[in-house]
């Protein structure tokens with residue numbers, strides 16, 4: 001996709017174009033910003049623009065048609081290395097960085113990026129999920145970061161600077177990506193033909209918090225239905241824990257056997273809940289939340305009989321955010337869910353947040 005189709009990050013395009021034109025492109029970049037705003041897409045477009053066969057790299061504009069452009073888009077270009085956290089792991093395994101025990105330093109990213117570029121131009125590695133890089137993984141990268149091979153480019157994609165180890169942070173140029181605006185999310189939904197009408201695009205974009213990934217999730221009507229059902233459950237969270245475990249379990253089971261899809265659904269339950277308590281908190285503070293959607297109506301109904309104060313809503317929100325991190329850390333899902341329901345009910349009941 002050309003730069004014109006990547007919305008919201010024009011400043012970053014300009015910045016890279018200037019560096020390339022001046023011949024001052026750094027060798028390691030750390031892309032940070034919320035999930036689902038297009039950081040990885042940006043990294044891939046940058047790789048295409050640098051490797052395009054037809055256009056000079058100083059233009060930083062991929063033609064989109066040559067073999068190199070197509071190979072980068074299809075993740076088959078010999079000069080582009082992709083590394084990400086496997087679905088069943090909580091960290092990026094060192095094997096992906098330095099090879100397995102039998103092939104230490106003769107395989108993996110650190111070895112491959114030091115090879116001469118096949119195209120004669122750049123060797124580019126994109127490490128996704130860099131929030132999941134542990135100390136051991138970071139140590140493996142250290143030599144590559146300190147003495148980057150000529151014509152090499154390492155792009156680390158994470159969510160925040162604070163989540164990175166100091167050794168990585170201090171050796172990278174930070175590139176920040178902000179959340180998308182609501183009209184940008186709408187535009188992307190329409191362009192990707194994820195929704196049928198402008199009205200649906202607007203409705204979904206309003207719920208997406210500036211994340212196209214989240215918007216695409218809600219473009220699936222099943223997800224929207226679950227969001228509504230689960231929000232109604234949260235309004236009166238006093239049924240027995242097995243009831244909630246069953247509702248969430250059914251939703252997760254619908255994803256099939258794929259571990260990463262199941263995890264994404266579990267995480268989504270916590271995200272919906274986090275949003276719910278965040279909006280409760282705003283409402284309890286007497287502030288008007290934007291939008292008059294169905295969730296807002298539920299929240300206003302509930303605020304009327306909520307006696308716990310905004311701090312209880314804040315504690316619930318915090319517990320949801322913690323659960324999101326635990327899903328990312330690959331905690332056992334059944335246990336995680338059980339503890340989360342229990343903690344939430346304790347918080348709500350102890351403070352008598354919901355009067356009868």
Ligand SMILES: [Zn+2]
Nearest residue numbers: 052063066069
């Ligand atoms: Zn091209």
